[in-house]
Amino acid sequence: MAAYAILNLLEITDRAGWEEYRSNIQPVLAAFGARVIAADPRYKVMEGEWNGVSNIIIEFPDLDAVERLYNSDEYKPLLDMRLAATRGNLVVLNGV
Secondary structure, three states: OOEEEEEEEEEEOOHHHHHHHHHHHHHHHHHOOOEEEEEEOOOOOOOOOOOOOEEEEEEEOOHHHHHHHHOOOOOHHHHHHHHHHEEEEEEEEEOO
16 A cells, blocks of 8 residues: 655755755655655645645655665665754655
8 A cells, every 4th residue: 555755844944955855865765666746835725724845745655665765774864964954744644
């Protein structure tokens, strides 16, 4: 069953670091069978409250693939880069 990671960026604190992350993440995602399906700094809140400067939704083959990528040696330097360059929230969930 597909799984989804939703990254809600609240703040980009280092634009150059964020751009470097973005320019290097695609091959790592592909290696784990993942792909970005939505990424847009423009969004419209229809209900409730939502904060942030951008939102990204990534589709994975399953939750195991999310865990493998997140804990992989390939992703570790990119994760460190993203965490140093941004502040935000990340959730993962199963598809239906």
